[in-house]
Amino acid sequence: MKDIDEMTDTIELLKKGIKTIIIYVVMLAIIVSSVVPFVYMFLMSFKSTINAYDFDFSLEKMSLIQYKKIFALNGFERYIFNSVYVAVVGVILTVIVCSLAGYAFAKLNFKGNDKLFLFLILTMIVPSEVIIVPLFLIVKNLGWLNTFKALILPLPTAFGVFIMRQAILDIPEDLINAAKIDGCGNLRIFFKIVLPMVKSSVLALSIFTFVGAWNNFLWPLVSCTKTEMKTLPLALSMMKTQYNTDVGLTMACAVINFLPPFIFYVLMQSKFKQGMTLSGMKG
Numbered sequence: 001m002k003d004i005d006e007m008t009d010t011i012e013l014l015k016k017g018i019k020t021i022i023i024y025v026v027m028l029a030i031i032v033s034s035v036v037p038f039v040y041m042f043l044m045s046f047k048s049t050i051n052a053y054d055f056d057f058s059l060e061k062m063s064l065i066q067y068k069k070i071f072a073l074n075g076f077e078r079y080i081f082n083s084v085y086v087a088v089v090g091v092i093l094t095v096i097v098c099s100l101a102g103y104a105f106a107k108l109n110f111k112g113n114d115k116l117f118l119f120l121i122l123t124m125i126v127p128s129e130v131i132i133v134p135l136f137l138i139v140k141n142l143g144w145l146n147t148f149k150a151l152i153l154p155l156p157t158a159f160g161v162f163i164m165r166q167a168i169l170d171i172p173e174d175l176i177n178a179a180k181i182d183g184c185g186n187l188r189i190f191f192k193i194v195l196p197m198v199k200s201s202v203l204a205l206s207i208f209t210f211v212g213a214w215n216n217f218l219w220p221l222v223s224c225t226k227t228e229m230k231t232l233p234l235a236l237s238m239m240k241t242q243y244n245t246d247v248g249l250t251m252a253c254a255v256i257n258f259l260p261p262f263i264f265y266v267l268m269q270s271k272f273k274q275g276m277t278l279s280g281m282k283g
Contacts, residue, residue: 038258045252052247066252073239075227083214083232083260085148090155090213091206097156098205099198102164103190107176117165120158129218136222150223151231155213160205167201168194207268211261233257 046062047054070076104110105117135154144150171194179189195202220231230238236253 041251041254041258044248045255047248049247054247066246066249067256069249070236070239070252070256073235076235078228079230079232079235082148082151082229086151086231087210087213089148090152091209093152094156094160094209095202095205098160099164099168099195099202100190101161102166102168103186103194105161105165106168107171107173107194108186120161123158124162132218132222135219139223144223146224146226146229148229151216151220151229152213154219155209160209163201163205163208164198167198171197203268207265210264214261215257 043057043062044052045066046064047057048063048065073079105113139145139150144153175193176189179193184192215233216231217233217237220234224230224234236257239249239253
């Protein structure tokens with residue numbers, strides 16, 4: 001009987017060990033499949049080749065010539081400025097608008113609050129491409145084509161309002177009521193009490209907005225026809241079209257476009273996770 005029990009325990013340990021090994025192998029495969037494309041992109045950016053399957057990464061075949069071509073692009077500084085300006089101002093505008101709207105939906109009792117919020121959430125299922133034409137016509141009639149207003153004002157979204165509302169809902173009502181008893185108005189309550197308590201969610205929303213604004217391609221392509229108003233992704237796409245046979249240049253453009261939002265995310269990573277948890281979006 002004792003031998004049977006020992007054998008059973010051994011089998012269970014083997015099963016657990018096999019499961020653990022399988023889990024680690026799957027995780028390793030996922031990590032490798034996620035990292036390899038970025039390593040390939042980075043290494044290929046130092047080569048000048050038309051062969052995407054040229055895996056000879058010896059030092060004598062690698063150089064900075066592709067990056068020199070990009071930085072020598074006429075108006076490159078202007079494209080960088082446009083992208084940075086749109087991303088930074090877009091983040092500020094989105095945080096202000098979405099935080100105020102989230103506070104209103106979370107803490108203010110007005111007629112139709114729930115129905116209006118439901119309608120706002122339903123707009124999230126509509127693909128952004130569907131509203132491109134109506135948005136273009138509105139911007140055109142307002143005379144905003146080829147301006148920063150056209151690039152920045154569409155950035156606040158229902159998703160941002162949702163994130164902030166979920167975070168603000170967790171703030172105790174007692175704090176809000178105590179502030180009202182002390183004579184604070186809604187705006188003062190928002191800036192002095194609410195906003196400091198949801199700063200992690202604000203940072204999470206900032207990351208989403210910055211990455212989205214930086215990588216936005218379709219809307220700037222539609223709303224900006226003048227060269228001096230183009231953002232970096234548009235400028236790099238034009239360069240890739242001009243040198244469409246050079247795989248190295250294409251990868252160098254991808255690296256330059258990828259790095260700023262990646263660095264921004266890395267710097268804010270811990271706050272991003274905390275903000276997602278507070279907004280009710282944890283997995």
